[in-house]
Amino acid sequence: MASCGRAAGAGEVLAAVKQALNDEKLQARLVQTGCIGPCYLEPLLDVQLPGQARVSYGNVTPEMAKRIVVQGLRTGQLPSHHAVGHFGDGEAPVSPSLPRFFDLPMLKPQVRIVLKNCGFIDPDDIEHYLANDGYAGLMRAFEMGPEGVLREVKEAGLRGRGGAGFPTYKKWEVCRNSPGKVKYLICNADEGDPGAFMNRSLLESDPHAVLEGMVIAAYAIGATQGYIYIRAEYPLAVRRLRHALAQMRASGFLGTDIQGSGFSFDITVKEGAGAFVCGEETALIASIEGKRGMPRSRPPYPAVSGLHGMPTIINNVETLGTLPHIMRNGAAWYRQYGTEGNYGTKTFSLVGKVRRSGLIEVPLGTTLRRIIFDIGGGTRKPFKAVQTGGPSGGCLSAEFLDTPIDYESLTAAGSIMGSGGLIVMDEDTCVVDVARYFLDFTQKESCGKCSPCRVGSRHLVEILERIVAGRGEPEDLTRLEALGETIRRGSLCGLGQTAPNPVLTTLRYFRQEYLAHVKEKYCPATVCRELIEYRVIPEKCTGCQRCVSVCPTGAITGPRAEPHNLDPSKCIKCRACYEICRFDAIAGDAIIIRSRRKMSDEHAHRQELR
Amino acid sequence: MEAAEDVFAGCVGGEGELIPILQRVQQKEGYISEKSVRQIARFLKVSENQVYGVASFYSQFRFVAPGRHSIRVCLGTACHVRGGQILLEAVQREVGVAPGQTSADGRFDLQRVACLGCCALAPVVQVDEDIHSRVTVLGLKEILRAYE
Numbered sequence: 164m165a166s167c168g169r170a171a172g173a174g175e176v177l178a179a180v181k182q183a184l185n186d187e188k189l190q191a192r193l194v195q196t197g198c199i200g201p202c203y204l205e206p207l208l209d210v211q212l213p214g215q216a217r218v219s220y221g222n223v224t225p226e227m228a229k230r231i232v233v234q235g236l237r238t239g240q241l242p243s244h245h246a247v248g249h250f251g252d253g254e255a256p257v258s259p260s261l262p263r264f265f266d267l268p269m270l271k272p273q274v275r276i277v278l279k280n281c282g283f284i285d286p287d288d289i290e291h292y293l294a295n296d297g298y299a300g301l302m303r304a305f306e307m308g309p310e311g312v313l314r315e316v317k318e319a320g321l322r323g324r325g326g327a328g329f330p331t332y333k334k335w336e337v338c339r340n341s342p343g344k345v346k347y348l349i350c351n352a353d354e355g356d357p358g359a360f361m362n363r364s365l366l367e368s369d370p371h372a373v374l375e376g377m378v379i380a381a382y383a384i385g386a387t388q389g390y391i392y393i394r395a396e397y398p399l400a401v402r403r404l405r406h407a408l409a410q411m412r413a414s415g416f417l418g419t420d421i422q423g424s425g426f427s428f429d430i431t432v433k434e435g436a437g438a439f440v441c442g443e444e445t446a447l448i449a450s451i452e453g454k455r456g457m458p459r460s461r462p463p464y465p466a467v468s469g470l471h472g473m474p475t476i477i478n479n480v481e482t483l484g485t486l487p488h489i490m491r492n493g494a495a496w497y498r499q500y501g502t503e504g505n506y507g508t509k510t511f512s513l514v515g516k517v518r519r520s521g522l523i524e525v526p527l528g529t530t531l532r533r534i535i536f537d538i539g540g541g542t543r544k545p546f547k548a549v550q551t552g553g554p555s556g557g558c559l560s561a562e563f564l565d566t567p568i569d570y571e572s573l574t575a576a577g578s579i580m581g582s583g584g585l586i587v588m589d590e591d592t593c594v595v596d597v598a599r600y601f602l603d604f605t606q607k608e609s610c611g612k613c614s615p616c617r618v619g620s621r622h623l624v625e626i627l628e629r630i631v632a633g634r635g636e637p638e639d640l641t642r643l644e645a646l647g648e649t650i651r652r653g654s655l656c657g658l659g660q661t662a663p664n665p666v667l668t669t670l671r672y673f674r675q676e677y678l679a680h681v682k683e684k685y686c687p688a689t690v691c692r693e694l695i696e697y698r699v700i701p702e703k704c705t706g707c708q709r710c711v712s713v714c715p716t717g718a719i720t721g722p723r724a725e726p727h728n729l730d731p732s733k734c735i736k737c738r739a740c741y742e743i744c745r746f747d748a749i750a751g752d753a754i755i756i757r758s759r760r761k762m763s764d765e766h767a768h769r770q771e772l773r
Numbered sequence: 774m775e776a777a778e779d780v781f782a783g784c785v786g787g788e789g790e791l792i793p794i795l796q797r798v799q800q801k802e803g804y805i806s807e808k809s810v811r812q813i814a815r816f817l818k819v820s821e822n823q824v825y826g827v828a829s830f831y832s833q834f835r836f837v838a839p840g841r842h843s844i845r846v847c848l849g850t851a852c853h854v855r856g857g858q859i860l861l862e863a864v865q866r867e868v869g870v871a872p873g874q875t876s877a878d879g880r881f882d883l884q885r886v887a888c889l890g891c892c893a894l895a896p897v898v899q900v901d902e903d904i905h906s907r908v909t910v911l912g913l914k915e916i917l918r919a920y921e
Binding site: 203357522737 | 790791795827830831832833848849851852853854855859862863866886887888889893894904905906909910911
């Protein structure tokens with residue numbers, strides 16, 4: 164029952180199960196869990212009968228849910244239809260061929276540390292968390308003392324999971340050694356990257372993991388007050404956090420003298436107000452102070468002088484969510500995952516044109532190919548690119564598929580790890596359009612304080628808009644590069660410094676596609692609307708009039724039972740006809756390129772002249 | 774803002790309270806009116822300019838009264854790649870307003886949002902509290918019909 168599941172219809176499924184249990188007078192315990200990851204199977208319903216392994220059903224409708232529950236509870240035999248996997252090592256309950264859930268192709272290559280509890284425990288029940296070794300990491304931290312915690316985190320080699328991968332202990336050490344009456348710890352749960360939802364899923368599915376991490380971090384640096392800065396667009400996560408905080412206070416994991424350790428710490432939830440730039444540390448601090456979220460130049464770094472001028476540490480949700488596991492199992496255990504210098508795991512939101520989309524966790528050093536093809540199942544149409552790191556990252560082409568995912572390799576390829584959004588693109592995605600999209604986003608989200616970012620990104624967008632509209636010229640490509648370089652060097656904060664990345668990487672790896680736009684006025688992916696046209700394929704059109712009825716501008720006309728006419732001058736390319744056609748008569752192959760048509764017209768004309 | 778006490782309850786008048794107060798006002802009234810800006814400025818002892826300056830910086834705050842239902846079209850990357858922009862235009866056509874506005878009959882207001890975090894089910898459109906996933910231009914009409 165995380166946001167994705169709800170969007171897919173989990174609420175209706177839950178209501179149907181409740182109804183069925185009630186109508187049929189059946190006894191069962193109903194538990195709502197968070198997100199287990201494979202969003203493409205949502206809504207998921209798990210059923211466990213006494214003495215049997217838990218069985219998971221995917222793409223469940225309310226009717227199916229009713230049938231599964233009633234049949235299972237009545238007969239003691241769960242139906243096999245739509246069962247996707249079972250949990251535990253015992254015999255498969257439904258049919259001998261039912262795989263273990265974690266042996267499914269999407270899950271088998273994964274290593275779940277941060278996501279361990281997600282989809283298993285009830286996020287609203289602290290007892291569930293405690294039953295899964297919850298707060299054991301904190302208790303061990305208290306035994307080790309703050310210096311011991313710092314040493315453990317240093318030995319684990321944990322690096323910040325929110326962006327560039329700065330060593331966590333180093334930042335902490337600076338803060339710990341900085342003088343200040345009070346120190347603050349902030350959890351950055353703003354997650355402004357479009358296309359990323361790892362943090363939201365973790366907070367919705369296992370809020371205590373992040374909160375336990377906050378207490379551990381605060382203990383290590385000597386902070387007395389904590390803030391969790393979270394997007395207001397994530398109402399469910401906010402609700403669960405507030406609930407979890409109340410439970411922590413009641414159980415003595417928050418407040419004065421936590422568990423008799425002598426350490427006191429409290430956490431306040433601060434809702435963000437929708438500004439991407441607030442993901443930047445100094446902007447986030449300004450926002451908590453009630454100002455416009457504008458960054459300031461550094462140094463001094465927040466670890467020395469941050470919130471209200473006091474030493475402040477800002478850590479990402481995932482960094483904090485990893486801490487309890489490191490404290491519980493030790494640095495050596497954590498270092499067995501990942502590669503030299505890039506230890507542990509990283510969560511990613513795998514989305515876009517990939518078959519199996521969802522939330523995943525893999526050891527650092529896993530290749531893009533393994534993630535996109537083995538876990539994600541590849542793309543339906545040929546793979547074209549993958550965008551990593553959100554608007555600050557870059558688009559990598561197929562030649563990078565064997566690149567291991569780690570901080571250094573991604574940076575070397577011109578992209579970044581970022582918080583972990585992976586957007587997969589196939590041949591139907593236009594990289595110029597994607598670059599324009601990201602620049603439009605950063606331009607709108609620029610705080611406006613420094614001119615390279617404010618004015619520069621605006622110019623980049625203007626050039627890109629010209630190109631996608633078919634009005635670009637070859638010189639525009641060098642303009643983009645020169646301007647991008649200036650913005651990268653001249654901007655005040657990370658937002659501006661990385662803003663040109665999507666343009667620069669696509670220009671580097673997909674130059675041909677830009678050239679097609681500027682020279683031939685041709686969009687190979689048939690995305691840029693100024694460069695495409697819809698038409699009816701007469702051989703396929705049956706004259707059913709469905710498209711006529713949905714066309715908002717009356718561009719399609721035609722007598723019933725005869726091929727229709729589409730007037731391109733009236734067509735606004737809204738795609739309604741394309742979606743409703745049952746005969747593929749306005750399908751993808753009907754999109755033609757204006758310049759191509761012109762060329763072929765000219766060709767025909769020349770032929771006639773001969 | 775008749776019951777200003779509600780909104781200011783538990784506040785001591787510090788600068789850091791400006792954004793939470795704006796959020797409470799918007800939750801209560803649906804938007805930030807001129808009158809509430811005046812009251813907030815007086816309470817926090819800052820200028821009205823400063824209140825506007827902060828409120829207009831963040832995309833969450835709006836300055837026109839909302840409709841009976843709020844439509845938010847997601848334009849995150851995953852949604853964009855799967856046709857979010859075309860959906861936004863379709864909503865604009867259906868409802869007859871641009872993002873940031875409220876329809877003349879007060880039925881809908883429309884906003885574009887950066888990302889709703891349901892990327893795996895793109896494209897998504899949120900109406901009030903309901904998130905609709907894998908929305909098509911045609912499915913949209915059906916969805917909006919349910920909100921009168």
